[in-house]
Amino acid sequence: MSPSTSRRVGRPRAQERPASGLEPREEVLAAAAELFTTHGYTATSTRAVAERTGLRQASLYHYFDGKEAILAALIEGTVRPSLEVARQLVARTEAAAEARLWALCQCDVMLLCRGPHNLGALYLLPEVQTERFAVFHQVRAELKAAYGQLLAGTEPGAALGALELALRTDLLFGLTESVILIRRADPARDPQALAVATADAALRIAGVPQRSLARLRREGQRLLAARR
Incomplete structure (x- = not known):
């Protein structure tokens, strides 16, 4: 099996983003950390977090069931x-x-x-x-x-x-x-x-x-x- 087919299949992205070296879940946390602390938790939507990571909003829910779950993990x-x-x-x-x-x-x-x-x-x-x-x-x-x-x-x-x-x-x-x-x-x-x-x-x-x-x-x- 080639490396490309052995890797874990992730959720589709809305747009390709430069490789960060992070798994998608960690990318979500990193994006949320930035947005929650710079723009505010209330003002940040899950859509904004998904867009920052290049994920579709629906794909973000594969990793977290909502904004509170992201905050709890952080x-x-x-x-x-x-x-x-x-x-x-x-x-x-x-x-x-x-x-x-x-x-x-x-x-x-x-x-x-x-x-x-x-x-x-x-x-x-x-x-x-x-x-x-x-x-x-x-x-x-x-x-x-x-x-x-x-x-x-x-x-x-x-x-x-x-x-x-x-x-x-x-x-x-x-x-x-x-x-x-x-x-x-x-x-x-x-x-x-x-x-x-x-x-x-x-x-x-x-x-x-x-x-x-x-x-x-x-x-x-x-x-x-x-x-x-």
Whole structure:
């Protein structure tokens, strides 16, 4: 069988577009990411997304059952990689919880800042509060719980009561996601510098003394390097 006949047959295109190297489903997501963040979710139709990818509108429904499904896939994709990192770091019990918390925060910020479009800004859409996005909220809640678990394992966190621990977890998680607004206000901000500064600030919120930050930062960076 020749390569041309062994390839998966896709849905017909309305017009030929230059090869992007992406599968059609990923092309739809890439186009939607651009349109949702530049023109707005409400103002973007499935027809516009299909036209941007060169697909017929009917063909787009082969991959997604509608605009909400595309949005759900986009925002779920912003939290699943961070949750995988969080699970790995929670399991690294031989390392200091403070260093693991620093590593999670730094990596989470970098993941939120990756790519040309600020997809985290889509969290703020009122549509995202509906039941259709329950999976996103579940994954995000698991990620937040990992922050709380690491915080509880720190020396300052171990001394906190349940209510104070929950409050500081909210503050840590909110700090990390605040980069969404920072990036929207200043798209040119260096993601690496932002990630390090945010992770440092997270440890200060956790109650880690300033004198320990440099050492824990180095340990956190080693943990992340070991994942590559």
